[in-house]
Amino acid sequence: SDFFIAGSITVGDANTYKITVDEITSSGIVKSSNGTILTGANIVGSNVIVKFKNTIDNTEKSAVVRGEDGKYTIKLIKGQEYSVTVSVAGKTYEAGTIVADKDKEQDITIDAQLAAVRGKVTDANDEIIKAKKVCFYEDEACTTLAYEGVVSEDGTYGLYVEPGKTYYVRAAVPEGNYEYTSNYIYVPLGSITVTENGTYDLKSSKMCVSGKVT
16 A cells, blocks of 8 residues: 655653644646636636545645636645545536645646636627626527526626537526526527637627616
8 A cells, every 4th residue: 555754743751742744835727628727717706616635534625716827826735645626616527636745836637628708798789787697508498507607797707618519698687686586587698609718798689678678
């Protein structure tokens, strides 16, 4: 079996022991298998979270990725192996394992292709639709939800989706224009084909009058 040096033990007297665990700083870039940098900077209303699970004692530590460079930084126990998962706006992806053997750059790559998409959600008059979220479906009937993302007050959305696909999109608008409600009116926003990272504005064929979509 494998053995790892995790620290040292100091004997003070017959009843006193001091255990010192050596830690290292692990850092690197978080990305998808097609090279897209993953960061909360590209997601409206959410973050990218990297979780490290010790394969010996199952303890977990996590790091939030917010910067545009997609870098994480975390303290890990020297010599220990960690299984890594990455949470991107509510979806969790496997990212293999790393060994915290010394202070060095260790990039994290998830086992999935993703593209960063963002844009504005507007009506037929180019006015902002006061939606709470946008929903990306894999079928034209909008029965198979693939991804959903938050829409900010200025009508901006941002999330990660799998590239090379066509998505049928709807905006979820609070019923009665109430801010706190679980009831939504779903407004069709047409379809988009995502090929790469970029801006994909979403526009309804309907008009928004006094906060209501008509």
